[in-house]
Amino acid sequence: MTGLAAASTRAARALHTPPDNLTQVELVWIEKQIEHWVRFGRERREQxxxxxxxxxxxPPGSVLALVRWAANEHGTVVSRIDILRTVERDAPCQTIPTVTPGAEVLLHVDGWPKVERVLHLIDAIEARGIDPIEVSPDHWRHVHNRMAVGETPRAYGLRQHRAFLMRREIGA
Incomplete structure (x- = not known):
């Protein structure tokens, strides 16, 4: 094996082995073709x-929103948003493209009209002064379930958020 091939093999292995129990999210941005971005989330580091x-x-337990969009010469072919919670190494999780090793899926929506609705819900949460990474995971599941059956999700307000924070504080 040549030096270049060995280095390439080491680099490929490094991409598939997240360091220090961290979940890795690979983002690609090729303007108007493939656009992946994190709408919210607090990464520990970037490469x-x-x-x-x-x-x-x-790190484990992080909540993030991953938006993936792709198009070809005929228009949009993929438009989705996933709100994920990262897990400890070797914990059960769902597999998600570009996320290694995977994560717990709190919300998954396909199709630009639904993705746009979720983005507006995130904007509304931020407008209330709440950081979306601090929102109750149950709320994201609620939004997922309501949207899956074509219903309007309930808004996430300060009262609901305070109740969640208090419940989390006492360890319930």
Whole structure:
């Protein structure tokens, strides 16, 4: 094996083995073709692979919103948003493209009209002064379930958020 091939093999292995129990999210941005971005989330570190690709690393228990969009010459072919909670190494999780090893899916929505509705819900939560990473996971599940059956999700307010924070504080 040549030096270049060995280095390439080591780099590929490094991409698939998240360091320090971190979940990695690979983002790609090729304007008007493939656009992946994190709408909210607090990464621990970032690795820039090249001008179009980077990897964000999240500790266990982190909540993030991953938006993935792709198009071809005929228009949009993929439009989705996932709100995820990262897990401990070797914990059960769902597999999600570009997320290694995977995560707990709190919300999954396909199709631009639904993705746009979720983005507006996130904006409304932020307008209330609430950081979306601090929102109750049950709320994201509620939004997922309501949207899956074509219903309007309930708004997430300050009262609901305070109740969640108090419940989390006492360890319930």
């Amino acid at each position: 820039i692979l090249d001008r179009r690709r980077r990897i964000l690393f999240f």
